[in-house]
Amino acid sequence: MKLLRSLFLLLLVLVLIGVVVAWTLPADLALRWLKPNLGPLQLSGVSGTVWQGRASSAVAFGTPLGALDWSVQKSPLLLRRVVARVGLGGGALVLDGDVTRDADGSVLVQNTTFALPAEIAAPALDIPALKLHGRIEGRIDEARLANGWVSGARGSARWREAAVSGQAEASLGELLADFASQPDGSIAGTVKDDGSSNLEVAGQFVISSGQFSATARLVARNGDMQVAEALRYVGEPQPDGSSLLKISGQLFKLF
Template sequence: MKIFVKVLIAVLLYLAFLVALLPARVVVALAPLPNGVALAGVSGTLWQGSADTLVADGRQIEQLQWQLSPWQLLTATVKMDLTFGSRASAVSGKGQLRYSPSGVKLENVKFDAPVSFLVGRKQLPFQTKASGDISLFVQQFDQGEPWCEQLTGKAFLNNIGITNRFGQYPLGDIELAMQCVNGQIQLATDDEKNKLGIAGTLLLQDGMKYQLNGRMKVTADQPADLQKALPMLGKADANGFYPLTFNGRF
């Protein structure tokens, strides 16, 4: 009986070390990755590893590193700390991800990328080309229906420029507050958070639908093409604001 117990303990210890030292490249090789997703240069273990590149839907990030907490798995929760990119990279970020039967949670997320990275290969309306950079700071995000249960964060659009068949629009910098409203993701700004005279909200709804409700007035910092185009939005109110209302689908 004593020999059996010793053998059992030895086997359990062996399995524990085997799992603890499980190479990440073996997991990636065996795991069925989604279509359009590829990892290259994988090293380290399942619990603490890295990859040189991650490609998803034609978008690429570099210097991906992760730390996975094995103890959280005992509570049916995946807890992972992620970092990718660097100060010299076009795309960089970090944050903590939790996944459990209740859904996805994000904490202390920071993400920086050029607009072209987010647009990807998608064709924008009116032959539009967008430039500039986007910075996201998410203190907390809890998944819900259709999108969220809780969201606290900010988005900064830096040196944004739009060019299409109607003209050139150097929009500059715009600050947006992010929150969850009835399960929908809302981005909000006012004319004190940008030089374009824009105030309003953008709601991301179920089925990738969006609803923009806002207003816009003429300011000295607006490009000439934009000032000329404002009357196309409708009649200005008593305070000089033109209606800014759109509905569509991403």
């Protein structure tokens, strides 16, 4: 009995030590174990603990993103779920939201806001004659990443103080977009202007299997000559004076 009691006490002490180590595990040590599973994400300048920490530099697909902060809940781990609040700032991309990794390996993103300079979207729009100005802000209400693809996505975005310069200059007001997953697994959305500028925009886009395509009809309101001049470099001129913009490409072309 004395031996059994000693073994029990030893086991209890080891469990307590394990709990303390896990509770205070340095983030940089955990990163060494997790690094093979981070894919294109690279972190440096890591401090804090695995539960609440910070990386002074985050890079994805070779693009610097800024500093990454995280806070992980402990109790969901008992159900093999990782629930965290993640924030990204100090760089071109600003992001803040909730991320959950379920036991099946899928990742759920919820209540996430983001903001980035419009010029980052220039490679996707592929209009070399014009430089994009303003800032794109948006919200992802929900999106699940599983088996390399996104499902159940819902969200919206707004291009604030939209403008172009280069071979033509024009103020475009604010452009609005909404998107949601479709029954066939694609993500579809609409784009329109808010009516505050002399550019009328009406379009739609689809993202499917890592590819995106979009079409939009652009019209200069109120005979605005600056906007009409800018539209000469955007899309295909139409008989009614509008311009039809068609773009397509790979989703990760943005990176």
